[in-house]
Amino acid sequence: MELEAQFERTVAAGQRVEPRDWMPDGYRKTLIRQIAQHAHSEIIGMQPEGNWISRAPSLRRKAILLAKVQDEAGHGLYLYAATETLGADRGELTEKLISGRQKYSSIFNYPTLSYADVGVIGWLVDGAAICNQVPLCRTSYGPYARAMIRICKEESFHQRQGYELLMTMMSGTDAQRAMVQESVNRWWWPSLMMFGPPDAESANTEQSMKWRIKRNTNDELRQKFVDMTVPQAEKLGVTLPDPELRWNAERGHHDFGQPDWDEFWQVVGGNGPTNAQRVEHRRKAHEDGEWVRAAAEAHAAKHAAQEGV
Numbered sequence: 431m432e433l434e435a436q437f438e439r440t441v442a443a444g445q446r447v448e449p450r451d452w453m454p455d456g457y458r459k460t461l462i463r464q465i466a467q468h469a470h471s472e473i474i475g476m477q478p479e480g481n482w483i484s485r486a487p488s489l490r491r492k493a494i495l496l497a498k499v500q501d502e503a504g505h506g507l508y509l510y511a512a513t514e515t516l517g518a519d520r521g522e523l524t525e526k527l528i529s530g531r532q533k534y535s536s537i538f539n540y541p542t543l544s545y546a547d548v549g550v551i552g553w554l555v556d557g558a559a560i561c562n563q564v565p566l567c568r569t570s571y572g573p574y575a576r577a578m579i580r581i582c583k584e585e586s587f588h589q590r591q592g593y594e595l596l597m598t599m600m601s602g603t604d605a606q607r608a609m610v611q612e613s614v615n616r617w618w619w620p621s622l623m624m625f626g627p628p629d630a631e632s633a634n635t636e637q638s639m640k641w642r643i644k645r646n647t648n649d650e651l652r653q654k655f656v657d658m659t660v661p662q663a664e665k666l667g668v669t670l671p672d673p674e675l676r677w678n679a680e681r682g683h684h685d686f687g688q689p690d691w692d693e694f695w696q697v698v699g700g701n702g703p704t705n706a707q708r709v710e711h712r713r714k715a716h717e718d719g720e721w722v723r724a725a726a727e728a729h730a731a732k733h734a735a736q737e738g739v
């Protein structure tokens with residue numbers, strides 16, 4: 431009881447819960463679920479943009495894209511390390527991902543059909559990720575909050591590179607402008623879905639807010655993203671594909687239409703356009719990497735023997 435009261439006080443005071451502190455089982459489970467899903471998203475999220483590395487139009491664009499995709503791998507690794515502080519096993523989490531028992535973000539189940547998608551993913555997908563993740567720098571679990579600080583700095587760079595790429599394309603030819611608009615049309619609604627289902631249908635929000643794992647609800651963050659993105663779209667000269675989108679002076683926010691939530695649940699349930707391909711690619715990479723894991727273990731064992739550990 432005393433331990434539980436201490437935990438409640440720590441959370442209520444806005445202080446951090448650390449790995450060795452007592453925590454309720456549900457808190458630990460919720461964190462492992464959310465952080466693992468986040469880590470899987472970073473790793474699977476390398477695939478859509480990775481698709482364009484070998485076809486980037488210049489050395490400069492290729493170097494930027496390569497660096498960005500590598501950053502996502504790094505984010506995945508920090509996040510898997512954060513789950514390990516909760517007692518999770520990284521190998522088991524990967525098994526759960528490739529057997530479809532753990533989720534990753536719906537957004538990465540859409541194909542990257544044109545080079546403009548690289549810019550639009552940076553602008554909208556990384557933009558949505560920042561909106562969602564900046565408040566997570568204040569999440570109640572210490573290792574997750576600290577990982578988020580560095581991740582958010584890198585995501586900001588990603589968002590800027592996407593916007594800069596789109597600015598360049600928009601000042602190019604009519605065909606380039608059309609390519610950007612077509613890409614925005616495809617990615618807008620899936621980007622709004624990244625924030626999760628509406629609050630009324632969000633099974634985890636209420637408890638996660640009480641534990642201060644989440645600092646905002648799904649709908650609050652979605653609204654923030656729309657408000658942030660509309661002026662950027664105007665500056666860029668693209669139209670967001672929502673006829674209901676307009677400024678509401680009374681609310682001080684933009685009104686906007688709802689994404690197709692049936693499509694969202696289909697994608698979350700494994701039936702999106704590229705779910706099978708994404709998971710299969712990850713499974714193959716994991717199997718192909720078996721020799722690297724074996725070599726690393728043999729190396730560590732050799733050193734331990736030499737040092738007499």
Ligand code: FAQ
Nearest residue numbers: 468471472475534535536559623624625626632633634635
């Ligand atoms: N996709 O009760 P809620 C990135 C599931 S950014 C798939 O509202 P919660 C950067 C949810 O798990 C993307 N599933 O859930 C990058 C739950 O099912 P469960 C990753 C979703 O957790 C950019 C059920 O629906 N970011 O990777 C989605 O309270 C570019 C009910 O939902 C994060 O993970 C979805 N969109 O709120 C990388 C951020 N939404 O688990 C490469 C951290 C919901 O009970 C390139 N996560 N579900 O079986 C969060 O903030 C939260 O987990 C939410 C969902 C807001 C995503």
